[in-house]
Structure formats: structure tokens, C-alpha cells
Amino acid sequence: MTLATPIATASQTIGPYWHLLPYKGWNDLTRFGATGDVITITGRIVDGAGDPVTDACVELWQPSPAADAHFDGFGRCASDAEGRFSFTTLRPGPVAGVHGAAGNVQQAPHVAITIMARGLMKALATRIYFEGDAGHDIDPVLNLIEDPARRATLIAKATGPAAYHLDMVLQGAGETVFFAI
Amino acid sequence: MSDLTPYRPLVGGTQPPYDAGIYGSTKLRAPKQALVQVPTSITEATGPQFSESRYPSVIDLTKVNGGEAQGQRIVVEGRVLDENGRPVPHTMIEIWQANSTGRYHHPGDQHDAPLDPYFQGAGRVFTDSEGRYRYTSIKPGAYPWRNHHNAWRPNHIHYSLFGPGFGTRVITQMYFEGDPLLKLDPIFHSIPDEAARNRLIADFDIDLTVPEWALGYRFDIVLRGRDATPFEDGNDHSHEGH
Numbered sequence: 001m002t003l004a005t006p007i008a009t010a011s012q013t014i015g016p017y018w019h020l021l022p023y024k025g026w027n028d029l030t031r032f033g034a035t036g037d038v039i040t041i042t043g044r045i046v047d048g049a050g051d052p053v054t055d056a057c058v059e060l061w062q063p064s065p066a067a068d069a070h071f072d073g074f075g076r077c078a079s080d081a082e083g084r085f086s087f088t089t090l091r092p093g094p095v096a097g098v099h100g101a102a103g104n105v106q107q108a109p110h111v112a113i114t115i116m117a118r119g120l121m122k123a124l125a126t127r128i129y130f131e132g133d134a135g136h137d138i139d140p141v142l143n144l145i146e147d148p149a150r151r152a153t154l155i156a157k158a159t160g161p162a163a164y165h166l167d168m169v170l171q172g173a174g175e176t177v178f179f180a181i
Numbered sequence: 182m183s184d185l186t187p188y189r190p191l192v193g194g195t196q197p198p199y200d201a202g203i204y205g206s207t208k209l210r211a212p213k214q215a216l217v218q219v220p221t222s223i224t225e226a227t228g229p230q231f232s233e234s235r236y237p238s239v240i241d242l243t244k245v246n247g248g249e250a251q252g253q254r255i256v257v258e259g260r261v262l263d264e265n266g267r268p269v270p271h272t273m274i275e276i277w278q279a280n281s282t283g284r285y286h287h288p289g290d291q292h293d294a295p296l297d298p299y300f301q302g303a304g305r306v307f308t309d310s311e312g313r314y315r316y317t318s319i320k321p322g323a324y325p326w327r328n329h330h331n332a333w334r335p336n337h338i339h340y341s342l343f344g345p346g347f348g349t350r351v352i353t354q355m356y357f358e359g360d361p362l363l364k365l366d367p368i369f370h371s372i373p374d375e376a377a378r379n380r381l382i383a384d385f386d387i388d389l390t391v392p393e394w395a396l397g398y399r400f401d402i403v404l405r406g407r408d409a410t411p412f413e414d415g416n417d418h419s420h421e422g423h
Contacts, residue, residue: 006264006403007192010372010381012354013204015339017285020277020303032235048209055289061347063223067230074229098185098220112224112347119206121197121371123350127224144217170210180216181188181225181348 011123014116016055019078027077029060029089034071037091039162041128045083045115048171052083056117064092064109079117087111091162098140108135108142110154115168125179128166131158145177153177186407187221188348189264194374201371205328221348221407228346231273231307239304242278242318248299252281252319254395257355257383260312261342264406268312274402275341276316277303283322292324317395323362335362335369344404355400356382
């Protein structure tokens with residue numbers, strides 16, 4: 001199978017049995033000894049009927065703080081019987097903006113989230129921002145979303161000095177903003 | 182400074198939609214709102230990097246605790262490339278699959294078929310400097326599911342790849358040449374473009390076949406690429422292609 005003009009391989013659902021992949025403990029991004037400003041991020045995922053999504057693979061990627069020998073910026077969590085997920089990680093800082101004219105505007109602190117599950121033919125990409133951080137009003141990605149109510153679906157509530165929570169809705173009222181990359 | 186060249190737009194019809202109605206589980210899970218196109222920033226351009234020292238390889242799924250898995254032994258080899266045809270070196274591939282009877286070693290799988298204590302249901306392999314990978318397994322069995330009356334999934338191996346950036350993450354399934362269930366499978370047929378569907382079918386390869394040992398299958402994977410030349414005019418191209 002030699003491809004003269006390669007086209008990206010088609011996505012297929014992760015299905016209900018992905019938990020065979022080893023992942024236990026992967027939702028703690030300090031698992032390789034990272035120290036610093038540790039935060040927890042919790043959330044809950046529901047479907048278009050408001051029922052919990054109990055078989056999702058939720059992944060977190062953050063480019064800040066930069067990866068090093070003790071921190072690879074990646075976590076994976078299985079949603080539980082109530083659709084909940086949680087991550088322990090280092091608090092991200094602002095990062096460089098987007099290419100071009102808007103490039104001087106930094107992006108507010110955020111983490112990137114990938115949701116994969118039975119019934120999702122492709123991964124869903126979204127972001128989590130954090131209540132109380134500066135720069136949401138000028139963030140070049142948040143500002144792509146005109147409706148303030150939709151923008152708010154990306155901003156986790158502070159539930160403690162170092163704890164944040166965000167509910168995610170795959171479909172329907174309050175639907176989370178998902179991104180095309 | 183990261184290379185913020187945009188990802189090349191996906192080719193129409195070569196990816197499944199979220200609302201693939203023939204696959205029932207999409208009905209309450211596919212978003213209704215349009216996706217918001219984001220420009221390629223450091224968040225999308227970069228991604229997790231995995232090393233074999235932290236995420237050890239498991240390249241032979243046929244041996245567990247000194248026992249050998251039942252079923253047709255296979256070797257699967259292929260390359261991981263990007264859309265510019267360049268190999269993706271040293272990237273992690275995760276695989277998982279049903280055993281030879283069509284049963285996953287997973288508490289959620291209640292299919293009445295025997296488990297195989299000597300089959301390792303998941304593996305992990307890294308590409309070499311030329312993007313090549315290879316692992317040994319057994320041919321997975323077909324299994325019934327409840328999407329519609331008398332629904333059976335074709336033989337398949339699940340693949341998970343990360344590639345160089347957040348935007349290259351992909352989950353897919355590898356199918357087998359000649360499987361009669363393919364023409365009936367809603368998940369396979371959720372991909373509109375026939376050629377794109379057929380690229381998920383591994384080719385039997387007599388040259389990869391190991392005499393007296395295992396059948397050989399070849400399966401290449403293409404990750405999303407970015408345009409070869411970065412924009413340098415200082416203008417914001419991030420909203421193009423809507």
C-alpha cells in the first residue's frame with residue numbers, strides 16, 4: 001500500500017473496550033515527580049439526554065508549564081459510572097498567541113482536552129480555561145466564540161484555591177464548544 | 182518558537198461525520214453545534230511526547246505468563262507517514278483487540294465466547310527512525326453487538342496514535358482483506374469515501390508472512406500534515422478555509 005498523495009487516515013470510534021490500554025494513574029500529571037503549583041481539575045460529561053457518559057476516554061494536554069524530565073504535560077482519565085473525570089496537574093500559565101497579526105496577544109492559561117468514546121466517530125477537541133485568570137476577554141480563541149453563554153462552557157469554576165470543576169455537555173442545551181483543528 | 186503552520190484541511194468525505202446515523206450510539210453523543218475552527222497555536226502544534234523508557238513496548242500479544250494465545254498468529258507491519266509523505270519517527274502506537282473467539286478481556290464485554298488467559302489484549306509499539314512499526318498478535322474474531330438485528334463487527338484491531346502534535350491525534354481501526362462482514366458494518370461505512378474506507382483494510386502480504394510461523398499483514402497510517410512552507414508575510418491566515 002504505497003500512497004502517492006497521502007491523505008490522513010480515517011478516524012473510527014474508540015469503542016467501549018479501550019480501557020484495555022494501560023492508563024491507571026495517568027490522570028495524575030505529577031506522576032513522574034513534578035512539583036510546583038499543583039491543581040485539580042474535575043468534570044462530568046453528559047450526553048444529549050442528560051445521562052452520564054460512563055465510558056469516555058478523556059485526555060489532557062498542556063503546553064505550559066513546558067515539559068521536562070518530571071512533567072510530560074499529558075494525562076488520561078476514564079470517566080466513571082457517573083460520567084466524572086479528574087486530573088491532578090501543574091497550573092498552566094499564559095502561552096504565545098496565534099500566528100499572524102493577532103500574534104502579540106497571549107492566550108490565557110488553559111489545557112487542551114480530547115474526548116473519545118463509543119458513539120464518537122472522531123475525537124472531540126475542546127479546552128478548559130480557569131475562572132479568575134486574567135486575559136479571558138482578549139484570548140484569541142475564546143474570542144472566536146461570539147455567544148458569551150457558549151464561551152462560558154469552556155471556563156471551569158474555581159471550587160477552591162487550587163481546584164476547578166467544569167461540566168461538559170456533548171449535545172443539546174448547554175452544549176460544550178468543540179473545536180476543529 | 183514552535184512552527185505554527187496550519188494543519189492542512191481534511192479532504193472532504195475521507196473522515197466520518199459525528200452524526201453517523203447508521204451507528205446508533207452517535208444519536209445522543211454527536212454535537213449539534215458546528216465546530217469552532219481554531220488557528221494553530223502552540224497548544225495545537227505541539228503535543229505529548231512518549232518515550233519507551235516510560236511507556237514500555239509490548240510488541241508480542243501472543244504470550245502471557247509462559248502460555249501461548251489460541252488462534253491464527255499474525256505479524257502486522259507498516260509505516261506511519263504524514264500527509265507530506267514524510268515518515269513519523271519514534272511515535273507511540275497503542276493497539277487493543279478481541280481475542281480469537283471475538284471476546285475482549287474487559288468487564289463490559291459479556292459476549293458468550295471464551296476468554297483466553299494467554300492472550301494479551303493490548304499492546305504498545307514505537308515507530309523506528311523511518312516510521313516503521315511491527316508487532317505480533319493473533320487474528321481477532323468477529324463478535325456480535327446490538328446496533329441492529331444480527332449485527333456483527335468485522336475482525337479489527339484498534340489503533341491509537343498521537344503523532345507530533347495535539348492536532349495529529351487519531352483513533353482508528355484496522356480491518357482485514359476479504360472480510361465478508363465489512364460490507365455490513367456501520368462503523369466502517371460511516372466513512373463516506375470508498376477509497377478512504379478501503380485504506381483501513383490491511384493487505385495480506387506473503388513477503389511479510391513468516392514461514393512456519395505467522396501470516397503477514399501490512400497497514401500504513403497517515404497522520405495529518407501541515408503545509409510545507411510556513412506563511413511569512415505576517416498576515417493572519419488562521420481564518421482561511423471556513
